[in-house]
Amino acid sequence: MDDELEAVAREQAELVALLDRRTALRATLERLAADGDVTWVAEPVPGDDEHGEYLVLGQVHGDRTGLLRGLRVPRGLGLTGKVHDTASPLWVDDYLRATGITHTFDGHIEAEGVRRLLAVPVRRAGRVLGVLAVGARVDGAFGDRAVERARAVADEAALAVAVAEQARLAREVAVHEERSRVAAALHDSVGALLFAIGSGVAGLAETAGGDPELVARLDRLQRQASEASTALRDSLRTLRASPSALALAVTLQADCTAFTDRTGVPAELVVLDEDPPRLPPAGTEVLVAAFREALLNVEKHARAGAVVVTAGHHPRGDRIVVAVTDDGRGLPADHAPGIGLTHTADAAARLGGSVRVASPPEGGATWRIELPC
Template identity: 75%
Template sequence: MDALAPLARGHADLVELLDRRAALDAALGLLVVDGDVAWMAEPASDGGYLVLRRVRGDRTGLLRGLRVPRGLGLTGKVHGSGGPAWVDDYFRSTDITHTFDGHIEAEAVRRLLAVPVRRHGRPLGVLAVGARTDGAFGDRAVARAGAVADHAALAVAVAERARLAREVAVHEERSRIAAELHDSVGALLFAIGSGVAGLAETADGDPELTDRLERLRRQADEASTALRDSLRTLRASPAALALSVALRADCTAFADRTGVPAELVVLDDVPPDLPRSRHEVLVAAVREALLNVEKHAAASAVVVTAGRRPRGGVVVAVTDDGVGLPPDHVPGLGLTSTADAVGRLGGTVRVVSDPDGGTTWRIDLPC
């Protein structure tokens, strides 16, 4: 049994890392070593302020769910500056706004330390720890808080990837069920409708039978319509996964048509999220690139990569290992139309061919 203990601990650590809530609770538990109360403030959906979603060691409950605009209080200051900050005498400090003095006083907090939580430059929130005793936060406390913030950032990233994988799996299972229903129930309803129509042709001399067969035909049509609506719902992509789901589906369709493997690689913790109009233009551009690979590249493998632009938006590249483009290549109607559509949204389409073979289509689309 002792030999299994390290494995059990490793499994517990992995489960904790995959569970966003458990991981953040563990981070706050580490943080309160240097204080009495700690919280994780995370960006709200519109990004205009932070919300204290996870709090540990509080007495009043006033901090839970508190909204903190950028720049206000120590937490908002750290969110705005992107660097750690602390005050050893909260109420006498002139370095922060005192917007939340009532909350801090109710919690009897005397000094406060806050650090940003970031992953690959992307802000994920702010961790803060408050102490109810006089004193000063030294270098060790600041270093510990920074290390805890790094742990929390990794946990959030891993949890987001796990959530994404689960949602993609759910979507793929729903699509599989939709396909099975289409092939089985849909085919059966079509056969019933056709059979009823055939019987109706032989029942001209029996008005009652004709009427009953007509009702059956209408019911079969209504069932087919209801089935199509259900299949459309099953196949619908979750909004947050629309881009990755669509690109993965296009890669799968390409591979099914050509026999050439096509892989999607999402470079960030979460796939880029675009307005519907831009999403449609981007997906159409990728489809056009894959179509050109299919027609001209003679490739043995294709990779589609999607990632965020540093200033917002998305970059998608379609890369193949085929024969490349000839020196006198002239863009066709498809590429020209695609470039025009992307250009109207402020984006660009570039096609770069390696002299030794292989071509990359790069679609750069801002928000």
């Protein structure tokens, strides 16, 4: 029994590590340390207009001085910055004498006693998410095996980051859904009560007659009820609001939930990127209207048992793609677009986007919209 409990606890710990970005990256650095003494992960951070994007060494393992922790590395500088720019592994077996890199951080490297350094990009879906580096304090050379191991660890790190970010996004979407539910409940209960109080006080004021003291007290109560209603509206607006980066994901998730509630057919949203897609207001309006039309068509015609919705950036990075895939009976051979599909396709085209529907021979259908960011 104790062995079973230990196994369950171990699996739970592994799952928690997988769903937490920092924990996953820390475990990655510990694995990478097998080929050296000090390891770090550098992740890009947006800069101001003057300096642009730079990298930050957010996690460091095995250092001695603390100089590397939180170090900012402008793009292209040092080995780490160069790997981020080239998106290719690079290494030097004598850092302080190496050519082909800037020596901006020689003081940090020398203080740590690092003689040689290997760095590899962390890539996912064509995007560089960061840089992993391993430094050794003894003379020698990084061979092919060390480079391949570092690449493998970087691939694991990319997957871990993607899983952790999906978990984070799911949690944040769930929080915003719960806040919206609380806001609706407050509106229906407290809002209705305040309205009733205000109306009741107004009615009493009309029958107060010539008693000036009573009229003044009723006026004061009416003002307080009005102020409370205004404060409630402001609070509800705050509860319902979501950050711009989450707004589209929250909306799509809400529509998926509503679809499942109406039809009993599970609809799952998968956001494919570390950062949720963002669109200007006009694009968001077109996308959401088209997405709802697509779900309505699935509800009316597909006879589906499940629906999967994916949202993410196009591989080129300048367009957003949302797809609705169902496992229903597919499109008939003589399918012609209806008024709804034609209207949404025209609206997307006016913004430089497109809408397409495809159905493979084995059944099911995929509706897909692309819009420029």
